[in-house]
Amino acid sequence: MKAGANMEIAGKAVCVFLLLAIIKLRRSEGINRVSANLGHNTVMTCPTRTNISMVTWKINPKTGHQCTLAYRIDKDSTGKTNCSDRINWRSRPDWDQALEIQQVGKADEGNYTCEVVNADGNFHRLYHLTVIVAPRMALYCDDYGNPVCEAETEKSAAEISWVPESNSTPRADSHDNGTVTVVSWFAARSTNGKNPTCIVSHATLNETKSINCSSSYRDLILCIAIILSFLIIITFMAVIYYLKLHGCRFCHRSKPPDIIPTYSSQDDTVEVEPYTTYVQKENVIYNSVSDLTLRQNLPQGQSPAT
Structure with a gap:
């Protein structure tokens, strides 16, 4: 009896083990x-x-709290718990139960389970989401004609080197989405006539690019000089036109008529009166002298005839 009981227990244990293994296998x-x-x-x-x-959607991200979306057909109601606005139904859940994540970030990585319930039971579908950060490399010239190399990758940061060797130190900036951007400026005394080459090294990105900023910088300076020269010429022509237009206006203005001085009889009288007075005075003086001379020449006791 005891041996039979042990066999029965062992058989049940084996069945439970096999059942769990099958469930785990089916789940995986x-x-x-x-x-x-x-x-x-x-x-x-x-x-x-x-x-x-x-x-029901059950979301278990690697970081953060569990998020749940639910919809009940009989009540035509939806529920949302701890889910960001980027995670929602793709459309109306009464006829489309798909889940949409907008602008996926590194924090969205994790497990996503959809559970559907009907009269036949519960049905599940499990997803494991992995977010891929596509590495990016950019090489360009700054406003001063210096080569600049950028590399955006997942952590850890990429390594940037230059040929010929640069004297500058790269700068690394970390972002909330789990990426790191490394920026390096090319600074060398001489390039020996060769274009600077940026070399980016990372587990997800190995790329090399070359650029010639000197010619582009000269083209920019030449373009600015041409524009300034054109503006100066236009301004000079406008000034000449303005002066010419207003100068002609001044030339065509009529001269004022000559003013002929007018004299009045009163003015003549004023001018004659001083001369008349002078003549009268001269006559008086002359008469006085004549009388005096005549008296001196007459004998005593006689007076000059009047």
């Missing part, structure tokens, strides 16, 4: 691995079933 086989580029949108769908009474 049911994981759908999806990937999305950083900053892009991604969509995940639910199992296709009819006569659905309830749909």
Whole structure:
């Protein structure tokens, strides 16, 4: 009896073990691995079933709290818990139960489970989301004609080197989306006639680019000089036209008529009166002298005839 009981217990244990193994195997086989580029949108769908009474999305990110979206058909109501505005139904959940994530970030990585309930039972679909950060390299000339190299990658930061060797120290900036941007300015005394070459080294990116900023900088200076010369010429012509236009106006203005002085009889009288007075005085003086001389020449006792 005891041996039979032990055999029965052992058989049950084996059945439970096999059942758990099968469930685990089926669950692992049911994981759908999806990937999305950083900053892009991604969509995940639910199992296709009819006569659905309830749909639930359960989201377990690597960092942060669990997020839940639910919809009940009988009450035509939706619920949302701890989910950002970027995570929502793609459309109306009564006829499209797909989940959409807008502008995917590194924090969205994790497991996403859709559970559909109908009269036949509960049906699940599991997703594992991986966010891919596409590395980016940029090489350009700044406003002063100096080569600048940028590399945006996932942590850790990329390494930037120059040929010929640069004396500048790269600057690294970390972002909330889990990426790092490294910026390096080319600074060398001489390039030996060769274009500066930027070399980016990273686990996800190995790229080399060359650039010639001297010619582009000269082209910019030449373009500015041409524009300034054109503006100076236009201004000079405008000034000449203005002076010519207003100068002709001054030339065509009529001269004022000559003013002929007028004399009045009163003025003549004023001018004659001083001369008349002078003559009268001269006559008086002459008469006085004549009388005196005549008296001196007459004998005593006689007076000059009047």
